[in-house]
Amino acid sequence: MVNIDHFSVRWSGQIEAPVTGTYIFRTNNDDGTRLWINNQLLIDNWALQSPTLKEGSIQLVAGQKYSLTMEYFEYDAGAQALLMWLVPGTSTVVTVPKERLYPAELNVSLPSFTSMELVNVLDWNLYPNPAQDYVTIDIPNVYDPNTLHFSGMSSSGRITDLPSYGVQFSGTKASMNVDIKALQGGVNFILVKQDKDTPIGVLKFIKQ
Secondary structure, eight states: OOOSSSEEEEEEEEEEOSSSEEEEEEEEEESEEEEEETTEEEEEEOSOOSSEEEEEEEEEOTTOEEEEEEEEEEOSSOOEEEEEEEOTTOOOOEEOOGGGEEEOOOOOOOTTOOHHHHHHGGGSEEESSSBSSEEEEEEETTSOGGGEEEEEEETTOOEEEEOEEEEEEETTEEEEEEEOTTSOSEEEEEEEEETTTEEEEEEEEEEO
16 A cells, blocks of 8 residues: 555566567656666656656567566656557557566575475465465474474565464464564565475565
8 A cells, every 4th residue: 555645666577579679668657757678777757747758769579578677756646657668560659568567587596495395385375465464374294393494585585584483283284473574565485494404495475
């Protein structure tokens, strides 16, 4: 939840080019906007203003995905942030379709976690998701919950130790609560280790 005025936001993800050629990207914003495609600043229009059109161009290759970051701030009164493009071979500027937008790649390193460990942890359960102050994690009975260690990692790679408490046993599983108040909002990951040394896996969730 944000205020209707006096806020800023950053959107990050990927954009896929349908054809090869020079693309023209256009923003129509009130107030300020910056746009990067493939880490290249195409539009830098960080100013107080009524709805204003700005554009920039870049060469893209068909079928390739490129990083996309758009920043926006709203001061007061009217507010809008539109992202459009002119695809090579067309004559009409249109809103970038959602089918061409993808989540950002996770560019953080998890050297101690193998792909098999990432798959195995999917047998676990984390809830609620999205979450605010804590999450509950269901743990298969092959693990002793009292030996587990939890760390939170944001999509930027920042790692924070997370306290856990309230172990409960039920049938073939145990559950425990993990305090996530120290994490920032957005996509986060909980890294699970046994005795702080043996990696078990990664759980992904969204903090509100």
